[in-house]
Amino acid sequence: MKRRTFLKGSLTSGVLVVAASAGLLKPGKVLAAAYPEAAFKTEISPEEALNTALGVSGDMADSGDINIKAPLQAENGAVVPIKVETSLPAEAIAIVAVKNPAPLTTFVNLTGAGGFYSARIKMGQTSDVHAVVKSGGKLLKATQQIKVTVGGCGG
Amino acid sequence: MARLTKMKLKKIGDKHQALVLVNHPMETGRRKDSKTGELIPAHFIQKMEFKHNGNVVAEANLASGVSKNPLIGIEIVGAKAGDKVEVSWTDNNGESGGTDAAVS
Numbered sequence: 001m002k003r004r005t006f007l008k009g010s011l012t013s014g015v016l017v018v019a020a021s022a023g024l025l026k027p028g029k030v031l032a033a034a035y036p037e038a039a040f041k042t043e044i045s046p047e048e049a050l051n052t053a054l055g056v057s058g059d060m061a062d063s064g065d066i067n068i069k070a071p072l073q074a075e076n077g078a079v080v081p082i083k084v085e086t087s088l089p090a091e092a093i094a095i096v097a098v099k100n101p102a103p104l105t106t107f108v109n110l111t112g113a114g115g116f117y118s119a120r121i122k123m124g125q126t127s128d129v130h131a132v133v134k135s136g137g138k139l140l141k142a143t144q145q146i147k148v149t150v151g152g153c154g155g
Numbered sequence: 156m157a158r159l160t161k162m163k164l165k166k167i168g169d170k171h172q173a174l175v176l177v178n179h180p181m182e183t184g185r186r187k188d189s190k191t192g193e194l195i196p197a198h199f200i201q202k203m204e205f206k207h208n209g210n211v212v213a214e215a216n217l218a219s220g221v222s223k224n225p226l227i228g229i230e231i232v233g234a235k236a237g238d239k240v241e242v243s244w245t246d247n248n249g250e251s252g253g254t255d256a257a258v259s
Contacts (some may be wrong), residue, residue, distance in 0.1 A: 040218035105220030112212035114230030120222040
């Protein structure tokens with residue numbers, strides 16, 4: 001009998017948690033911009049992907065105000081930690097692994113947060129990684145080559 | 156079942172970093188099951204939204220190029236003790252999750 005009441009209790013609380021999280025997420029979904037699926041497609045150039053994601057085309061100038069912190073050599077391409085820091089007033093920060101099937105790995109739109117973004121990405125092979133910052137309607141970048149000894153795609 | 160979402164607020168100098176870890180496979184859809192040889196369907200987080208005291212401060216877009224169990228960090232500007240930081244995410248299968256933390 002005790003076991004039965006316990007099970008019942010845990011079931012109802014489980015349902016409540018689901019309902020609460022669904023309710024919390026709804027307003028966020030309405031406010032958030034649509035997910036730019038096309039920007040993360042495979043077989044598009046990094047420039048095209050950035051244009052789709054951030055709405056800015058043209059050449060990216062190198063900038064000394066962007067600091068990219070990443071390993072020179074990644075032993076495991078499945079987990080490559082990348083940190084991007086900038087002193088520029090950043091509107092968005094993107095991380096691009098040039099030789100990945102889908103070069104744009106992730107980007108963040110900043111609407112109040114500071115010029116910092118960190119993520120762990122997958123890399124198929126040794127490649128240049130661009131840290132791209134959108135600032136004042138322009139794209140600026142810093143580049144570092146990361147050597148990958150074991151690929152992170154397939155596996 | 157809800158996936159585990161953890162957030163840590165780290166104070167670095169006068170700035171705060173919000174680090175979020177989600178327990179998620181982040182499948183690309185290009186990987187094959189080693190036993191059956193069939194493709195494992197894509198399953199990855201698409202959106203992650205950060206709120207500071209109820210205002211959206213950052214909106215991250217993720218794709219399958221992000222490692223599994225993603226660890227995402229942003230910087231919260233002007234955080235004071237007691238401020239609330241919330242994070243919520245959704246994936247391509249309509250799953251969602253989130254958590255919150257207070258600045259100490």
